Each structure stands twice: as structure tokens, then as C-alpha cells.
Amino acid sequence: MNPVLATARSYLEAGLGVLPIRLDGTKAPALQRGHSYLRERPTLEDLEAWFSRGQHGIAIPSGRVSGNLETLDFETVAVCTQWKELVEAQLPGLVGRLTLCRTPGHLDPKGGIHVRYRCPELEIPGSTKLAGQAETDAWGDLVRNARGDLVYQALIETRGEGGYAIAPGSPPATHPSGRLWQHLSGPPLTELPNVTSIEREILLTSARALNRWIDVRDQKHTQPGSNERLLPGDDFNACGPDWAEILEPHGWVRVRANGSVRFWRRPGKDRGISATTDFCRAGELGLLHVFTSNAPPFDMQGTYSKFRAWTLLNHRGDFKAAARDLISKGFGENMSPRGGAATSRIAGSNGECPAEPRSTRTEIELPEPPPWPEPPDDLIYQGLAGEITQLIEPQTEADPLAVLVQILVMFGNACGRHAHWRVEETCHYGNLYCCLVGETAKGRKGTAKDRALRAFDCVSDRWHERIASGLSSGEGLIMAVSDPTYKTHHIKQRGRVVDTQQILDNPGVADKRLLIVEPEFARVLRVLDREGNTLSARLREAWDHGNLVSMTKASCRATGAHLSLIAHITRIELRKSLTSVDAANGLANRFLWFAVRRSKLLPLGGERIDLGTRAHKLALAVEQAQTGTREIPFDRETMAFWQDEVYARLTKGRPGLLGAITNRAESQVRRLALLYALLDFCPEVRMAHLLAALAMWDYSERSCAWIFGDSTGDSKADEILEALKAAGEHGLTQTNIRDLFGRNEPKAALGEALALLIEAGLITAEKRSTGGRAAKVFRLVGGTTKTTEVKKATEQGVASNSSPEPLRQKGPTQ
Numbered sequence: 136m137n138p139v140l141a142t143a144r145s146y147l148e149a150g151l152g153v154l155p156i157r158l159d160g161t162k163a164p165a166l167q168r169g170h171s172y173l174r175e176r177p178t179l180e181d182l183e184a185w186f187s188r189g190q191h192g193i194a195i196p197s198g199r200v201s202g203n204l205e206t207l208d209f210e211t212v213a214v215c216t217q218w219k220e221l222v223e224a225q226l227p228g229l230v231g232r233l234t235l236c237r238t239p240g241h242l243d244p245k246g247g248i249h250v251r252y253r254c255p256e257l258e259i260p261g262s263t264k265l266a267g268q269a270e271t272d273a274w275g276d277l278v279r280n281a282r283g284d285l286v287y288q289a290l291i292e293t294r295g296e297g298g299y300a301i302a303p304g305s306p307p308a309t310h311p312s313g314r315l316w317q318h319l320s321g322p323p324l325t326e327l328p329n330v331t332s333i334e335r336e337i338l339l340t341s342a343r344a345l346n347r348w349i350d351v352r353d354q355k356h357t358q359p360g361s362n363e364r365l366l367p368g369d370d371f372n373a374c375g376p377d378w379a380e381i382l383e384p385h386g387w388v389r390v391r392a393n394g395s396v397r398f399w400r401r402p403g404k405d406r407g408i409s410a411t412t413d414f415c416r417a418g419e420l421g422l423l424h425v426f427t428s429n430a431p432p433f434d435m436q437g438t439y440s441k442f443r444a445w446t447l448l449n450h451r452g453d454f455k456a457a458a459r460d461l462i463s464k465g466f467g468e469n470m471s472p473r474g475g476a477a478t479s480r481i482a483g484s485n486g487e488c489p490a491e492p493r494s495t496r497t498e499i500e501l502p503e504p505p506p507w508p509e510p511p512d513d514l515i516y517q518g519l520a521g522e523i524t525q526l527i528e529p530q531t532e533a534d535p536l537a538v539l540v541q542i543l544v545m546f547g548n549a550c551g552r553h554a555h556w557r558v559e560e561t562c563h564y565g566n567l568y569c570c571l572v573g574e575t576a577k578g579r580k581g582t583a584k585d586r587a588l589r590a591f592d593c594v595s596d597r598w599h600e601r602i603a604s605g606l607s608s609g610e611g612l613i614m615a616v617s618d619p620t621y622k623t624h625h626i627k628q629r630g631r632v633v634d635t636q637q638i639l640d641n642p643g644v645a646d647k648r649l650l651i652v653e654p655e656f657a658r659v660l661r662v663l664d665r666e667g668n669t670l671s672a673r674l675r676e677a678w679d680h681g682n683l684v685s686m687t688k689a690s691c692r693a694t695g696a697h698l699s700l701i702a703h704i705t706r707i708e709l710r711k712s713l714t715s716v717d718a719a720n721g722l723a724n725r726f727l728w729f730a731v732r733r734s735k736l737l738p739l740g741g742e743r744i745d746l747g748t749r750a751h752k753l754a755l756a757v758e759q760a761q762t763g764t765r766e767i768p769f770d771r772e773t774m775a776f777w778q779d780e781v782y783a784r785l786t787k788g789r790p791g792l793l794g795a796i797t798n799r800a801e802s803q804v805r806r807l808a809l810l811y812a813l814l815d816f817c818p819e820v821r822m823a824h825l826l827a828a829l830a831m832w833d834y835s836e837r838s839c840a841w842i843f844g845d846s847t848g849d850s851k852a853d854e855i856l857e858a859l860k861a862a863g864e865h866g867l868t869q870t871n872i873r874d875l876f877g878r879n880e881p882k883a884a885l886g887e888a889l890a891l892l893i894e895a896g897l898i899t900a901e902k903r904s905t906g907g908r909a910a911k912v913f914r915l916v917g918g919t920t921k922t923t924e925v926k927k928a929t930e931q932g933v934a935s936n937s938s939p940e941p942l943r944q945k946g947p948t949q
Contacts, residue, residue, distance in 0.1 A: 140186035142304030143193050144179065149325035152176045152200035154299055155185040156192035160311030162301060165191045173297055174200055192309030195251075195324065198259045198296030204327065205259045205335070206294035207250040207342060210240060214266070214290050214345060215248040221341035221398070224391055225407065229337065232328045234321045236303055239314040246314070249300055251324065256332040262298040265339060265426075266291040266346035291342045333406070340408050343426030344398060347415055349438045367458045367467030368442035372420055375441050375466070378412040382423075385448050385707060386575060395421070401430040403575040403655060403705055429658050431711040453854070505844055508730050508837035511536055515834070517827035519756065519814040520546065523749050527586050530741030534731040536834070537571050537583035541701055544569050545591055546753070547810050548650040548699035549598045550760035552681065554767050554813055556805055556820075561680070563802060565760075565810050568678060570656060570702040572709055572842055573731040580703040580731060581654055590746055593754035596761075602650045606659045609669030613683045616696040619643035647681070648697045656702035660712035663722070671722050674700070678725040702726070706842055724799040727831075730838040753814075760813045767809055770819045777825065785832075792843055797836055804828045851880065851888040859898060859915040866914035868903075889913065 143153050154172045155165040165185070166172070173196045177185075185191050197204050209215035219230045233252050240247035270278040270288035278286045294300045302324060307313045322328055330338070375381075378397065379389065386402030387410070401409035409430055413421030415438050423444050425433040432447040433439065439447070446457035461467060516524060516539065524539045531538070547565030555562045571580045591598070603615060620641040626634040653659050663671045673683050677698035685691035704712075713723060746753075769777055785800040807828035812820045858875050859867055867875075872885060892898045892913075903912045 137187070137189045139189040139191070139193065139304060139306060140182060142302075143182050143186050145325050146193065146195060146302065146304075147176060147179070147182060149327070150202045151204065151324065151327075152196040153182065154194040154196055156194045156301060156305065156309055158190065158192060158306060158308040160308065162192075162194075162309065164194075172196065172200075173198075173299065176200055189306060192305035193302045194299040194305075195302045196299045197262075197294045198298070201253075202327070203253050203255055203257070203259050205252060205254060206298075206300045207248075207265075207338065208238075208292045208294055208300060209248040209250070210290050211247060212245045215250075217345055218291070218341055221344055221408065222337060225337050225341070226334065229330075229334055232321065232330075234324060234327055235319040236324075237317045237319045238301070239310040239312045239316070248319065249316075250338075251300075251327060252330045252335075252338075253327050254330050254332060254335045257335075259295045262295045263293045264289055264291075265293060265342040266344075266348075268347040269349075287348055290347075291345060293339070337407050340426060343436070344408050344411050344414070344424075346424055346426060346436070349415055349417060349422065365467055367461035368440075368446075368454070370466040371442045371445065371461055372440050375445070378421075378423065378441070381441060381445050381448065382412075386705065401425075401427055403429070403657060403708060405575075429655065429661070431657065431661075431708060456857075505841050507732070508834065508841045511834035512830040514827050514830035515539060517823055518811055519749065519752060520811075521827075523590050523746060523753065526746060526749065527590075527744050528734070530737075530744055531579070531582060531586055532733050532735055532737050532741070533579040533583035533586060534573070534734050536729060537573075537580060537731040538586050540569050540571070540727070540729055540831075541584050541587035542590055543567065543807065543810050544699050544701055545587060545650060546757065546814065547806070548601075548648055548697065549591065549594055549596075549757045550810075550813060551648050552695055552697045553762070553764050554760045554809065555764070556767055556809055558802075563806055563809070564681075564697060565806060565813065566678065566681075566697050566699045567727060567803075567806055567810075568674075568700040568702075568725050569727045569729065570704060570709075571729055571731045572704055572706050572838065574733075575705050578703075578705075578731055579733050583731070584652065584654075584701065584703075586744075589744075590750055590753055591757075593750045594757050595754065596757075597646070598648060598757075601646055601648045602652060604652050604654070606651060606653060606670060606674075607662055609671075609673035609683075610685050610691055612670060612673045612677070612698075613685055613691050613693050615644065616647050616649050616683070616693040616698065617641065617643045617691065618693055644693075647693070647695050649699070651698065651700045653700070653702045656704040657708040657712045659702070660704075660709075664712075674698075675722055675725060700726075706730075709842060721799075723796045726796075727803055727835050728796070728838050728842060729835055730841050756814050756816060759816060765818075767812055767817075768819050769825075770821050773820055773822050773825050776822065781825070781829065793839055796839055796843065800832060800836075803835075804832045807831050851876070851884060852891045855885075855888055855913075856892060856897060856915070859913060862915075864914065866912040868910045868912055870910075872913070 147153050152172060153176070157163050157165045164170070164172075186193075195201060195204065195206075197206055209218065222230050233250050236249040236251070238247040238249055267287050267289045270286040280286055301309055301316050303316045303318050305316055307315055310316075318324070382399060383389070388400045390398045390400050390408055392398070396414045397412045398408045399410040399412065400407060409427040410423055410425045410433075412423050415422045415424040417438075417440070420440055423433075423439040423441075425437050425439070426435065428435040432452065433444070442457070442461075446452060446454050450457040450460065458467075515521070515536070520539055520542045523542060524535050527538055528535045544567045547567050550565050552564050555564045557563070571578070571583070573580055606612065619639060620643065621637040622640040624636045624638045625632045626636060659670075662668060669685070676683050677696055681694070681696040681698070683693045683696055768774075781804075782801060785804060804825075805828075808820045808824045811824035811827050815821075815824065817824070854875065855867075855872060858872070862871075872889070873880070873882075876885070889898070889900070893900060898913050898915055900911055900913050903910050
């Protein structure tokens with residue numbers, strides 16, 4: 136057997152796909168329909184026909200056909216060396232486990248490098264460019280195309296689903312240089328290593344960190360202006376603060392440095408690299424390069440000057456407002472055309488106000504954070520869930536409320552669709568969606584989840600197998616709780632169909648309970664914003680009635696699904712990622728939102744708690760809640776209280792974003808009260824259960840006010856509101872407001888935004904005499920904000936004459 140055929144057979148026997156390649160240096164498939172072998176593996180007979188005389192090179196397709204194989208293609212050894220240093224700094228030993236092959240290459244006389252591995256945890260996406268640079272000629276000058284644009288030169292790419300890479304064992308003629316692909320280090324191709332999805336992410340982000348290419352869309356605000364007029368943004372780029380002062384206040388963490396180049400990790404992430412500073416450059420300016428899709432307000436593979444990054448982080452991308460802010464801080468000068476001294480652009484018309492020294496300009500005033508919401512009433516610690524939380528609290532840094540809330544959500548999911556309450560023809564079960572909002576890492580949201588989950592160790596009905604994460608599409612969600620599907624089998628006699636028979640195609644999922652835990656909820660919110668994604672609609676259906684149907688796939692459906700959701704996110708990520716559409720379509724108000732933070736400092740960590748009889752009691756409560764299908768009504772006293780004191784307050788609507796997020800109050804309170812009753816083994820909801828649910832809801836409302844503040848959910852209304860705050864008692868006319876938007880916004884759209892603010896009671900409109908046609912002036916209502924309205928409303932909570940033993944509260948540590 137010739138060596139090429141022997142090598143190809145060893146690859147096939149190792150579970151790899153094989154594709155024959157021409158020996159003309161083009162590296163193209165040798166088959167007219169070779170693309171079919173990118174999806175399916177050939178037979179031994181195919182290999183005999185292709186390689187028996189050594190007439191072809193060998194390529195290994197990536198993706199599913201080769202067991203979720205992915206290849207990283209490095210054009211130069213130097214770039215690969217830099218990449219290995221970054222990976223080793225984050226996860227020592229990972230590179231040594233991978234398969235590395237030397238390639239002939241064309242940018243480097245030493246050749247390039249192929250790095251191969253498998254990732255069984257996910258489907259490998261298509262080939263992707265990870266890092267590149269502007270192409271240069273033999274003299275080092277930049278190369279431009281016919282239109283004058285810089286030419287992109289790839290440095291690192293992936294070969295993913297639908298792609299392939301040449302393998303060792305191919306004849307020299309496979310490459311135009313006549314050189315060979317050779318195994319370099321790590322396991323051979325026949326023993327490819329597996330990596331986890333987290334390890335794969337480290338490999339890819341380390342590659343993206345080496346990108347030097349600047350997207351032409353991102354070159355705005357990077358070059359200095361005219362010598363006659365130094366703009367504040369150009370001045371800020373040249374003499375502004377260090378990158379650390381721009382990024383760190385927003386949760387970015389510096390991972391490591393290499394000279395002036397620094398590597399950063401985005402907020403909400405505890406490992407890996409998300410961006411670089413001063414690696415990509417535009418002339419003399421060092422830029423921020425972001426290579427993660429989960430770092431709002433920055434885009435994937437975006438490059439940003441200091442001024443642009445600071446504007447996005449602090450002024451929501453409003454460059455006019457940012458420029459005004461920088462002028463007030465002394466940035467930007469008018470340069471005298473006669474060579475006179477420079478004067479500050481904020482000086483008076485006579486130029487007597489001296490420019491602020493540049494050494495003092497690096498201080499950027501950040502807005503004061505909103506006050507933390509008032510803590511919840513101790514009524515929330517009612518019953519068994521409160522007892523378990525009290526036992527855990529002394530031994531954890533997590534917020535006790537975060538532990539309690541996640542116990543309630545987990546309990547409601549474990550109970551399934553049995554105990555319920557009814558409103559007309561609609562049954563409401565105990566499935567809840569909650570989102571814990573707090574600082575990344577320091578908020579201890581994940582710690583609280585682990586503590587809560589530990590309480591369910593005694594639940595023995597395989598519920599733990601129904602916990603998942605990774606929401607991405609409506610169809611994927613349906614498949615996790617899908618019904619059985621059947622296909623029609625035609626029975627034929629003598630070529631004619633004489634009968635049909637239904638055959639089971641997919642057995643579906645018997646246990647319709649599903650608890651989804653999303654520690655990176657910002658990623659899910661961005662998925663929801665993609666055009667055509669149906670996840671939002673399916674999540675709303677799951678909360679309402681549990682019957683999920685795909686409009687695009689008739690066979691994709693689920694009935695009686697019992698879905699609960701626990702999400703973790705930071706306040707900054709939430710405010711930037713939650714769109715007005717998510718709020719308006721009702722997804723946001725199906726969530727309970729809670730502000731949480733670290734409760735105390737335990738340098739050595741807390742001890743493991745033996746919950747003893749309480750854990751067994753919790754398992755018994757789950758078992759009893761699953762007995763039959765029964766309604767849990769109010770008792771007589773609680774029903775009267777609900778009708779006379781509670782229902783009208785909960786159903787009172789509020790305008791704006793805060794109203795959209797909290798206008799499902801009565802349903803949320805009722806579901807919470809149901810869970811408190813089930814945890815007490817009660818056949819009906821009693822006063823203590825309703826009071827506990829109301830206290831929980833009141834804190835959720837206060838949390839929403841802290842999270843969303845004065846935001847209306849309408850970007851135009853929010854911008855008008857900020858401008859009116861700056862205008863003070865003088866207010867703004869209709870002309871002023873049109874100028875605010877550069878006279879580009881339709882009058883109807885501005886009218887709707889103004890109407891929303893007036894309806895919310897945030898602004899007033901009055902006519903002012905001008906000697907001609909009266910002008911309409913809008914002013915901010917003095918001292919009235921949505922936050923204060925919410926505080927007044929939530930302070931009108933329901934009082935109680937009795938409360939459980941108060942939970943020991945520790946001073947929160949920021």
C-alpha cells in the first residue's frame with residue numbers, strides 16, 4: 136500500500152473526514168462534487184480510487200464530519216508564538232495538549248502553523264477571520280486597491296464547518312512551493328484532543344487579541360483635526376486620561392501587559408481576554424480593539440479611539456453631548472492663526488479666561504451611582520425557604536435575598552404543573568423568571584445559586600437532570616421540552632400505496648420541567664435582538680401557558696412545558712442590552728428583577744451547611760406539590776384582603792419603561808404566594824404567604840427603580856429628558872428640541888416622545904408670548920422623577936402585625 140493511501144486510511148479510521156486535493160498547487164478539491172465530502176465521510180473504496188497511486192493530496196474537513204474538528208490557521212510562526220504566550224498565561228498546559236502541524240505558508244519563509252482540536256460540547260461554526268493587518272509591499276508601504284482602500288491580510292483564521300485544511304502525508308506537489316505539511320507537536324492527527332467550550336473560547340479570544348486591522352467604519356474620531364482648531368475629541372485622544380481611567384470604572388479588568396500593550400477582560404466575565412489597547416494603532420494614536428460579542432456598547436471586532444470609547448461608555452454614543460462635556464473640562468482649543476498663544480474654547484469672547492492646564496484635564500467626572508434600594512422587609516423569609524436561607528446566611532458572602540429567590544424559583548420548577556391557581560380560564564403554576572442584578576464577581580450571584588441548589592440534594596425524581604443553560608433560539612427551546620413526533624410510512628403493494636402507518640420519529644421529552652440558568656444574561660438579550668429570532672415569543676408562551684409552537688416547523692411543538700429561568704447580569708449590561716421592544720412586548724414584565732450585592736467578607740469562604748431535616752422537608756414539599764392537579768385558593772380572610780386592599784394597587788398602571796416592566800404585578804405576587812403556601816404544606820394561601828409575596832414584590836419594584844432610573848424606554852424621550860435637565864428653569868422650545876436632533880427627526884416621532892414624558896408627569900408644556908406667534912416651552916417638573924414616584928408608591932406597602940424571626944443582616948460590602 137502506498138504511503139499516501141495508508142495515511143488517508145488512518146485518518147478515516149480515526150473518525151476524520153477525508154477529501155482528495157489536486158497536485159497542481161491550487162489546494163483545490165480534486166473532485167467536481169467534492170463539497171459533498173465536507174459533510175459525509177468517504178468509504179474505503181473511495182480512498183482506494185483516490186489515493187491508490189498517490190495521485191492526490193489529503194485534506195481533513197472540519198466540523199461535524201470529523202467529530203467537531205476545528206483548525207486554527209496561523210500564517211506565520213511569529214504570530215503563532217505570540218498566541219501561544221497569551222493562551223499559556225491564561226491556562227497553562229492547554230497548548231501542549233493540541234495538535235500542531237507546520238504548513239508551507241507564503242507570508243513567512245518558515246511557514247505557518249495549523250492547530251487542530253475537537254470540541255464535542257458544541258457545533259463548530261463556519262470558517263472565521265480572527266486576526267489580520269493591512270497588507271504591505273516589499274518596501275513596507277501600505278497596499279491599496281483600485282478604490283484606494285487598504286487591503287486586508289489575514290493572519291489567523293479558523294477552518295470550521297464547510298472548510299478544510301491540508302494534512303501531513305500529502306505529496307510535495309500539493310503546495311506550489313513543493314514543501315510539505317509536517318506534524319510539529321502534540322498528539323498526531325489520528326489522536327486529536329478534545330477541548331471544552333471554555334477552553335475553545337480562550338483559544339479564539341487569544342487569537343482575536345492579535346488583530347491589527349482597523350475597520351474603516353471605526354476610523355472616525357481617530358485623527359487629529361486642523362491646526363487652526365483643536366477639537367475637544369482630538370485633544371482628548373492626544374492628552375486625555377489613560378485607558379485604565381476610561382475602562383475600569385465600567386467594570387473592565389486589566390489581565391496582563393506587554394510593554395505599552397494591555398489586554399483587558401470585559402465586565403461579567405471571570406476568565407479570558409476581551410480587548411486590547413494600544414495594539415491596534417491609527418498613526419500615533421493607540422486604539423481599543425474589542426473582539427467579543429458580549430461587551431456593550433462595543434461591537435464585535437470594533438476599534439475605538441479614546442474619545443469614541445469614552446463617549447459610548449458615558450454618553451451613550453452622543454458625540455455632541457460628549458464634546459460639550461469635554462469643553463466644560465477644558466479640552467479643545469482655538470489656535471491663533473497669527474501664531475498667538477492658544478486659548479481655551481470655553482473662554483469668554485474676550486479671551487480673558489486662561490486655558491486649564493492640560494495636566495489637570497485627565498480627571499473625568501463620572502455620574503453618581505443611584506442610591507441602593509431600601510432592603511426588603513423580613514416578611515420575605517416566611518416559612519421553609521426562609522428557614523433554609525437563615526441557616527445558610529452566616530456562612531456565605533452572597534446576598535441572602537439572592538439565595539432565597541433562587542430557592543423559590545428552583546422549588547417552583549421542581550413542583551411541575553400540578554398545584555396552581557386560576558384566573559377565569561387561565562391556570563397559573565409556580566414557574567417564575569427571575570433576574571439577579573449586581574456587580575460581576577463581587578455580587579456573588581453564582582455563589583447564591585450554588586447555595587440554593589445544594590438545598591435540593593434530597594429531591595430524588597431526577598429533577599437535577601432538567602437544569603440547562605445556553606438559550607439561543609425558539610426552536611432550540613422547544614426541542615428541550617418537545618412532544619413526540621411521528622412520520623407517515625406508506626405501505627405499498629406492487630408499487631402502489633395501499634395504506635399508511637404512523638411511525639414514531641422522535642420520542643420527545645417526557646419530563647416537561649426545565650430550569651434554565653443563564654449567568655451571562657446579556658448574551659441572551661442580544662440574541663433576542665436578532666432579526667427573525669423567535670426566542671422572546673417562546674419564552675412568553677412558556678411563562679403564560681407552556682404550549683410552544685414553531686411557526687416555521689410544524690412538527691416542532693411542546694405542550695404543557697413547565698419552564699423557569701434564573702438570570703444573572705450587571706446593571707450596566709442590563710440597561711444597555713434590554714431594548715424597548717423587549718419591554719413593550721411583555722417579556723421584561725414576566726421577570727422578577729432583584730438588586731443583589733455581597734453581604735459580608737469571608738476571606739476563607741463559608742463552611743458547608745448541613746441542612747438536615749429541612750432538606751428532607753423541602754424534598755417532601757416537592758413531592759406533595761406533585762400530588763394530583765389541584766387549585767390552591769385564598770382562604771377567606773386573605774381573599775377579602777386581596778380584593779379590598781391589594782388588587783387595585785397592584786393593577787394600577789404606570790407610564791414609561793418602569794411601568795412596562797412592572798405591570799404584571801398581580802400575577803407575580805400570586806405566583807409567589809402560591810409557592811410560599813406549598814412550602815408550608817398548606818392547601819390554601821393564607822395571610823402570611825400573601826404578605827411575604829407582597830414584600831418580595833415591593834423590593835423587586837424598588838430594584839427596578841434602581842436599575843432603570845428615569846429611563847422611559849424611548850431613546851428620543853430619554854434624550855429630551857436629559858436636555859431639559861441641563862436647561863433648568865428656562866426649558867426648551869419646540870425649535871430647541873428639533874435642533875437637539877439636528878432637525879432630522881420627524882415631527883410626529885418627537886411629538887410621541889414629548890407626549891410620553893407629559894403623560895409620565897416628568898415634564899410640562901406651556902405657551903410663552905414672544906410678541907408674535909406664541910412659542911411652546913417644555914420644562915422639567917421640579918424635583919419629580921420616576922424614581923421618586925416609585926419610591927412613594929412602594930412605601931405604601933402592606934403593613935403586618937406579625938413577622939417571622941428577623942434575619943441577621945450584615946453591612947453590605949462593595
